Amino acid sequence: MTSSLRKPPARASIAEYLAEAIFAGRYQPGDFVPRELDLCERFAINRSAVRSDLRQLVDVGIIERISGHGSKVREYAEWHILDPQVTEWMSRYAAPNPEIQREILAFRLDVEPYVAMTAARRATARDLVAIEEAFEGLGQNLRNASCAEERRLHSECDVAFHVAIFKATHNIVWAQLSHILRPSIHLLVTMSNEHASDPEESLERHRQVMESIRMRRPKEAFLAAQAVLAGTAEALGLEPGASSLGRGFELP
């Protein structure tokens, strides 16, 4: 191994840089990002690499390349927010517009109780192990949410908890859809650190979901998941009623 750093910035990824800039709003829909040759010079990298990275942004619908003109940022509605790479950027840099976060949360309010209910029906022992491990992590990283690193850990456990429940449905579509949770969970953990909502109460709600799934009680799992999301919506300053679907939906 070399002396100084094992992995220098690996390579200055243009995709990463542009994603940060676009998600931060420095380039907005309709704007043009710097042209290829400028990016080459700016990052001391060859054009092939630049084009390769730009293509990644094109493939997820974030930019549009116009031959002989430039690369334009597309409207938010065009972005592939179901793409794992996009949700990762959203959770890392926050969504570029609040509306997207609201709609993702509305979606969660719609489906998560449903998913928890199914998990209660179909979860295997292995699924329960995954759910429990994530929950343990949630509890451990609860108190000392002081530094950024601790918060990141807590956030990861929170994500892992919800993803484990999605996977417990044993349906590939639900499992892959779990990526959509990341952005709003990361946002929640970040905001709850500022607004200091009650973490004990949140933990207890998560425990209820886990127990309901373990005990194979679908109805209880449905309600418990609703309770968790109500807390989430509240912490994010969104009323549960804002959901496009969930309102008024009750148990069979």
Next chain:
Amino acid sequence: MTSSLRKPPARASIAEYLAEAIFAGRYQPGDFVPRELDLCERFAINRSAVRSDLRQLVDVGIIERISGHGSKVREYAEWHILDPQVTEWMSRYAAPNPEIQREILAFRLDVEPYVAMTAARRATARDLVAIEEAFEGLGQNLRNASCAEERRLHSECDVAFHVAIFKATHNIVWAQLSHILRPSIHLLVTMSNEHASDPEESLERHRQVMESIRMRRPKEAFLAAQAVLAGTAEALGLEPGASSLGRGFELP
């Protein structure tokens, strides 16, 4: 315009060729696709283009590139089946394994009644126009489902009908998720052509969904959507009970 063809094979897209081959099962998970130089020769194309296309397959999780070894087809569970490009390939070439189709249909059984219910609550006049236009197309292309072109048209209208309902939720996540419908709808139209199920009955069920949404009757829309999907599941030879979630879920 030129004399012969307005769009020659555009270009022999390696991504398209490999997608067809992989979805047809000629390359299965674990297999290695031809190496770059062979593809260059086979399609009389340069290596940059080949690599660009291979990257597209990498980005959607279909293949994995191993430096100095080759490009391996990944397990089905790794594929990004929520990606629009992947669902387009699935609807064009059919899913490479039946299990994926089953799980997508199970997902539809879970969520479509829910989505129809919301559409009934939130659909605007414009949404209703889109739904109606698709429905008209369904009716027109019903009788003459003889040649392949007619069937394709019918399939497109079927897709448009369901997608319009998803968009009527006015939630970006649901709207983008509507891509997942394409594969099973195309499969249904193909199979129903062989098994000759009753198209009149299917059309009537779709009409019920549309009318329920128009009349703003969420509960009826929920039930009507369930009825459509029951017909779909039957036509595909899958019992509705195979759903991972939907079974036993009733209206509030």
Next chain:
DNA sequence: ACAAAAGTATATGTTGAACAAATGGCGAAT
């Protein structure tokens, strides 16, 4: 004879340059 080490073959990864094609704007001619 066996095992570790060095070397080789084969594939993907990276870089650089040159040329082709498309778009937008400017300007001249009608």
Next chain:
DNA sequence: ATTCGCCATTTGTTCAACATATACTTTTGT
């Protein structure tokens, strides 16, 4: 004033050379 054609800019395509990573083979030392 409008249209046609030219030109500048930027992305698209192709080619060639070299670097790096992995698997297999050969060598070499005990």
